[in-house]
Amino acid sequence: MDSVQLPALAAFTNVARHGSFTRAAAESGVSASALSQSIRALEAQLNVRLFNRTTRRVALTEAGAQFLERVRPALAMLDAACEALDETRAEPTGTLRINLPRIASELLVVPYLAEFARRYPRVALEMSLDEGLSDLVGEGFDAGIRLGERLARDMVAVPLSGPLRLVVAAAPAYFARFPKPSTPSDLTGHDCLRYRFSTSRGIYRWEFAEPGKPQRVFEVETSGTFVTNDLRTMVQAAEQGVGLLHVIEDYVRSQLADGRLVRVLDDWALTLDGFSLYMPSRTQMPLKLRVFVDFLKEKCRAGRGGKRR
Known part of the structure; x- marks a missing residue:
C-alpha cells in the first residue's frame, strides 16, 4: 500500500459509512461508477473482497469490516494532522x-x-x-x-x-373542553400529544418531579389521539387545541407569553440538565x-x- 491509495481508502470508508455507492458518490462529488472502480481497484490490490454488492444493498464483508477497523484510526490521525495546520494559521x-x-x-x-x-x-x-x-x-x-x-x-x-425546564401546556380552546389537571395522575383523563422516537420507535413517557423533592423523578404513560415524531408539528397541534403538550419550556416560550398556550402542573415540572x-x-x-x-x-x-x- 502506498500514498497513491489514500483516496481509495477514503472512498472505502465513505462507502462503508453510507452503505451505498450512490450516496457516498454524491457526498464526494464523483460519479458512482468512478467510486465503484476505485473500490474494485483497491480490492484487486489487496486481493480481498471488501463489500458484498447486490442491486439493493452494499454491505461490508467480514474482511472488509476488519479492514475498516484498522483503517479508520489511521485516516483519523491524518485528518488530525491536517487540522493541526489550521492551528498554525489561526x-x-x-x-x-x-x-x-x-x-x-x-x-x-x-x-x-x-x-x-x-x-x-x-x-x-x-x-x-x-x-x-x-x-x-x-x-x-x-x-x-x-x-x-x-x-x-x-x-x-x-x-x-x-438547565432546561419541562412544561405541560395546552391552548385555551382545549381547556374550554377539559378541566385543567391538578396532578400528573389527572392526565389519564386527558388527550395528550405524544412523541414517537424515530430511532427506537418508542413513545416518550412524560417525566415529572415531586413538588419539593426534585430528585424524586417519575414517568407517566399518557394516551391521546395524535402521535408524531416532529416537535414543530406537535406544537402546532397544541396551538389548535388538539391536546396537552409536554416539551422544553424554551421551545414554546413565545406561545406561553402571548397566551396561545396555557401552562399547567408547574409544581411538578422537571428540570433537565x-x-x-x-x-x-x-x-x-x-x-x-x-x-x-x-x-x-x-x-x-x-x-x-x-x-x-
Missing part, C-alpha cells in the same frame, strides 16, 4: 459535521447560522438531525449535541447550555470544532439556553 477551515436532535438545532444553532458563517467563512457546517445517540466515529461526525443522554463509550461532554456537545475522547478538539463550541457557549449565555421561540 483560521478554522474545513467541513464540520454535527449530529443533533431537531430541538437542539432550532434552539441553539439555526437562529445564529448567518452570524457563524460571517465569523468563520472557511468552515462548512453540515448538520444531521437525529434524536438517537449516533456512532460519531463510524458515521463520520465531528461531534454530537444531546440533552440528558447517556454518552457512548470513549466520549467526553462539553456543557453548552444551562442542559445541552452538551459530545465527541471522541481520544481526539484533540480541532480548531473548527473549538470555535463552534465557543460560539454556541456565547449564544447560550446571551440567551440563557438558546433562542426563544
